[in-house]
Structure formats: C-alpha cells, structure tokens
Amino acid sequence: MGSAQRYPIAYDFSRLASRIFSRTPNGIDRVDMAYAGHFLAEGRGADCGVLFMGPLGMRVVRRERASVAIREIDLHFRETAVDADAVLLRAVSDWTAGRRGEHLSLFASGPRQLRKTWPRIAGYTLRTLAAAGGRAVTKLPENTRYLCASQFPLSELGAFDWLKRRPDVKAVFFIHDLLPLQYPEYFRPNELARHALRIKQLAEVGSAALVSSQIVADVLCDQLKCLGRSDFPVHISPMPVAGGFTPGPVAAELVGASPYFIQCGTIEPRKNHLMILHVWRDLAARLGVNTPKLIIVGARGWENENVLDLLDRSPAIRDHVLELRNVDTVTLVELMRGARALVMPSFAEGFGLPIAEAMAVGLPVIASDIPIFHEVSGGNFRSVHPLDGKGWLYALESAAEREPSSYAYARSRTERRHQGGFTDVRSFINDL
Secondary structure, three states, X not given: OOOXXXXXXXXXXXXHHHHHHOOXXXXXXXXXXXXXXXXXXXXXXXXXXXXXXXXXXXXXXEHHHHHHHHXXXXXXXXXXXXXXHHHHHHHHHHHHOOOOOOOHHHOOOOOOXXXXXXXXXXXXXXXXXXXXXXXXXXXXXXXXXXEEOOOOOOOOOOOOHHHHOOOOOEEEEEOOOOHHHHOHHHXXXXXXXXXXXXXXXXXXXXXXXXXXXHHHHHHHHHHHHHOXXXXXXXXXXXXXXXXXXXXXXXXXXXXXXXXXXXXXXXXXXHHOHHHHHHHHHHHHHHHXXXXXXXXXXXXXXXXXXXHXXXXXXXXXXXXXXXXXXXXXXXXXXXXXXXXXXXXXXXXXXXXXXXXXXHHHHOOOEEEEOOHHHHHHXXXXXXXXXXXXXXXXXXXXXXXXXXXXXXXXXXXXXXHHOOOOOHXXXXXXXXXX
C-alpha cells in the first residue's frame, strides 16, 4: 500500500537542456521528454527541476522555469525539422517510383534549413542557465525524490557527491540497458568503462532504478548484486511512446507510393544493417525494377565502414535504399504509416523503442527473434533469426505484397501498456 505522504520530486532535465544543439530528437530524447513533461507539468508545491552544471554541481530550477525550458526544446525540435514535411514526403514518393527528384538530396543529410538562428539558441542557453538557482544539496526540500530518466550524468565522476550529504534524498535512475557490459564488441572501446562507471555510481548513490523490461531488470540485479546491492529496488516500466505515434491515414503525398520498408536507429554494428543491405542486394537481383524500397532513418554511428561503403558506393542497391538523417517525429510517423513494415534485424537491444512506436502507429513489424523483442511486443510480430538472410528475404517479399494497413493492424493491449505507467512510477518512487 502506498504512503499517504506525497514527497516532492526533483526531475533532472540536464540532458534535455543540452539538446538545443541537436536538430531532431532521438529515442532517448523522446523518452526523456515524456518523463519531463509528466513530472514537471503535474508538479505540486515543492516539485522542481534540477540541472547539472559541471563544476557548479547540481542546481535547483523552479518547476515553472524548468517547464519553460522543456517547451522551448520541444519547439526547437519542431522548428528545426524539415521546413516542409510535404516536400520530403513527395520526394520520398517520387523516389519509390524511380523518380529521384531534385528535392531528395536536400534531406539525405539533414533538414533543409534552420529556422532557429544561433542568437535564439544562445538566448535559450542563457535563459536556462540563468534559471538555475541554489545548490541542490542545500535547496532541495527534505525527503525529495531525485529522478533522472536519461542516465545522464551517471558517467560523470563526482556528479553525485552531494547525495552523500543528503541521505534523506532518494535518487532514482532510469537504466536503459546494460548492453555495453554484455556486448562490448558492438560499442566504441571507451563505452565499456563509461557504462561500468554508471552502474558503480548507481550502486553507490542510488536508492532505486527504473528499467523498461524484465530482461534488463534481471541483468541489472545481477550487476548490482556483484557490487554489494542485492536488495536494490528495481521497477519495470516500459518506455513511453510519444503521443504523435497513432494510427492514421497514409499521407496524401505517399498515396500510391511503391512498396517500401523502414528501419529506424543509429547505424551501428548491433543494428545489423550490413545483413539487411545484402538482403536488399539479393532482392534487387531477383526483382529488378520491382524491388521494394528500404528507408533507413538514423544517424551514422561507429564501426560501420562496410555499411557505409554499401550505402555510398554500391550500384546494386543505390536505387533501392534511401538513407535519411535528422527526421523529425511528425515526418517519421507519416513515413511509418505509409510503409509495409518496420524492419528491426538487431543482434541486441535494451528495449526496441521503434517496435513500440510502430505498434502504436499500426505498422506491422518484422524483427529479430531475440527475447527482448518478444517481451516488448508480446510476440505480436514476424520473427526472423538475425543471421537468416533467406528468412528475411521471404518475409520481406511477402510483406511487400500487402497494402499499407495502419487501421487493420489493431493496437493491442501489449502496445497500450507503453503509453503510461507514470502513476505506478510515482507510487514506486514515493514509497522508497
């Protein structure tokens, strides 16, 4: 039974505050934004924001001022998105039909223009920094619950020394995954040490953790047990899906477009882009001009030279695979609604947010046969082993024959559980 006392929450929006220098949100941004929007908007009385300012430590920001900063970040993402969504969607439609229009090159590496000028960015930065008040160690009310949903700044040494002086403050961190510890071969060489530091600091100063799946919970509990925290409270709360991911008609610009699939995520080794591009090479050899298209939405990451060679230099897939970076959320939803399916051939994931987003839109999913995807989707997807090239080939050919069916692919109970959970999170944090 929950405590009758409602303790104030201090939400750490440090990572979001820095995203003014990014053009479009990524998955972590959308999760962080959802948490910030809920806990800063619903606040009563002593609820507030906190902002990590490096050498100055953690500073308190009044809830009203923190909410303004979050709204400005959201506006920034909207205003620095593609200037005209319809232009991009029309260019994509032309491309799927074999007409590589002059507009398409404008979007391959990012937005056509930035409406928000550098003076406005500088103004936002100064206003946000000026809003930071006194030090958290002295200004937070008694028994405050500190909440950080982005893992930032867990990898900063000394960032949480203040918590040791405030034992009444209960610190809760959202741990998105343990993949750098489980599969270091998929990450930059320094990521193993950085993530190990995050978990070490969590064990030292954390009071509890949030995770998005039972699989992550089990791995995290094993790690914490090795660090002497076998009693560490862990709450499972699936990642929230942004409100814009809903069923809807295919955008007018995409009506009649040739069949295409969509793959979302940073181009990095564990996402298995190399395999899917070779599958597309095989599709092109079999089907010629009737080859369905693949749209890859995501930034270029690390250790991906072979993938980039295919994207940049392979004539076999040049007319069938399109790489788009810095796609805004609204346009991503429109692209999903017009696609035949989301493809997610990953070797490993901590959650697989694009699957939850696709399910919310009503988009069928073809994904790797790995445990996390079964947990996230409730098994409501077509599964293929990540190394089964022929299996992927057949699954894609079959899906390409179906029309887009945003309404036919019903939103399941499994999907709806991704939409909330904040009440349970609040109760969990409050009862620590």
